[in-house]
Amino acid sequence: MAGQPGTGEACPAEAVKSEAAKADTCRTPHHEGRMDRRDFFIASGAVAAGLAFPSTPTADSEDVFATSLLKESAMPFTLPALPYDVAALEPFLTKENIELHYGKHHNAYVVNLNKFVEDGKADGTKSLEEIVLSSEGPVFNNAAQIWNHTFYWNSMKPKGGGEPIGKLAEAIARDFGSFAKFKEEFTAACVGQFGSGWGWLVVDGGKLKVTKTGNADLPLKYKQTALITCDVWEHAYYPTYKNLRPKYVEVFLASLVNWDFAAANFGKL
């Protein structure tokens, strides 16, 4: 159902067969017995700090939880915490939708990239961005999808939507004519992306642009700075909206998009 074209990416169903994936399932927030673990990932501030996820040394405790954490922390890439609870985007994206998308899909890309490092196919001393810029095929697909998904989670927030303010609002008016015109272009890109991919608001050569990319492709490759993204892979919206991608994109703009995140990305330029 959820489109997984032949881009060399292992699907989550394959990935969960690995030991690493089994260990990773406790990172999914709905496993209530593991709240201590979830708190750790939130406390690590991985998301707030950006998109590079160094491993974290752990104490030598005999506790089962700490032992599994120690095992994973040998892996160079880790799944960053969601910036909100799995149910926080209800009813616009259901808890089930986020659990599947974050806990299975996003996690599978992390598991896969670590496996490539283990097998010597990717350099675990490089940052995620460095791998994205220097790889192709399955390594690129998984690295880029880790980056894209972390960026996507931050592109939404509970009680999102509305319109940006300040310098970003001025730039949107300058480069699109109006916010309404931006919305039209962004919607057309997201709805018009054939098959799996992403809709983006980017800065390209000092100018704001709407773009779309297929599969794992991303603005970083084109020297563009991403401000916001909407995941239009079917797995992103099928559990909540089934085949109604236009409805999902409409709700993304009306109730989910995080303009604070976009403004922060814009402000760094």
Ligand code: MN3
């Ligand atoms: Mn996705």
